[in-house]
Amino acid sequence: MKKSGKKLILDTKGVDRVLSRLTHEILEKNKGAEEIVLVGICSGGVPLSRVIQDKIRSIEGVEVPSGYVDITLYRDDLSRAGYQPRLKRTEIPFSIDEKKVILVDDVLFTGRTIRAAMDALIDFGRPKNIQLAVLIDRGHRELPIRADYVGRNVPTARAETVEVLVGGETEEWKVVLREPPPGKGK
């Protein structure tokens, strides 16, 4: 790791290649795009699910429904957090009944976010199944949850952070592993 305490894991090209493979895996496992709907987890999963939607369109020529879910109201640590987190929006403008829901997030860590997202989804309907696609799996699970599609496995220390940054007109991506700030435990 460099002196700055930062390490680049993936750049725009890298993210694009990873998402291409991930999309192919989703289509292969589900034998096409039929019955597939995409749901991104706010905020990190939302731009990723849009890219996957684009890729499915160019590969299969179909437009799969895509929505997003904010899991804040389903968090298991609400009364532990210092102040209530700002809520984001949820929009799933289609029925998920009997659909294969691909849940999309940027980083899979403890698994608690995914647990909350699954609870939220089940309040929307009864999907045929829920599959999980993540860009980065950094380990340290606290719940029995695993991803069906993983972009990149990144071994990390617990106190490190993984940031997935996307911005700019050209949608530039950057995945960065950051050391904990000095003074913070391991």
Added chain:
Amino acid sequence: MEWRRKHVLGLADFSAEEIEFVIDTARSMEDVLTRDIKKVPALRGKTVVNLFFEASTRTRTSFEIAGKRLSADVVNFSSAVSSVAKGETLLDTAKNINAMMPSIIVMRHPASGAAQFLSRYVSCSVINAGDGSNEHPTQGLLDLYAIIKSKNKVKGLKVAIIGDILHSRVARSNLHSLGRMGADLWLCGPGTLVPKEMGRSGATVTNDIREAVRDADVVMMLRIQLERQKTAYFPSLREYARNYGLDSEVFSLARNDAIIMHPGPINRGVELSDELADSSHSIILNQVESGVAIRMALLYLLAGGHNAAR
């Protein structure tokens, strides 16, 4: 920003930023209300006590539904059937309820300042659901929210509030919420019910309903509180209705796309004609709907970790 308030007692000291924060939170709550399963686990294990010392259907039910949609346990106390009827003081009632360790007490009381008083003696959060003629903050927020949903903005809109301004906690809270967000506020009613000093709040005061309604974007009619009219503020109800009731003729002076609001319950044919109350300009039921989302937002924000002990 971070939400740092423990109580919501009035809107007088709310910043524009805080008001926007509540509105944004209410929008997300409305996402929940449009689904089939209109319930989220956010307030699981928390208790909300509705403490109502005055008759109320709408506000109490709205808070009850809001609490239940967030999975809180909601307990209703109303003074007619509680120990208050046996002569218990507000302080004793409050201390007893506090000992049952609720997370939030929602209180309506006929005395101005009652919510403020309560907040000093309990360790949980307090939401004022109307105290005398002082404030009704959740109404002020839900009216603002209903206007924003209908007009996409509030800044620069002409809003006429018409009726018994003097006794109206709804008007007072709306002056704070709409005023802070930049509405052009007009207050109108008979001289006895619209004190000239209200002009100091930045609103324009008039006794002429036509002047208030002309080119208005929003016409908010207040209820004539028949139960509070023991003193004669106006000669007769009929005369009041003739001078300060809203009918199609007066309303035609407003902008074509103007909306009509009323905090309810309506005295039909007194402050508002039947025809207008049920017209497409009326957003009265939308106000009720917005109320649940606003109250969910406040319950959520007050149930934060700083109250974790409860």
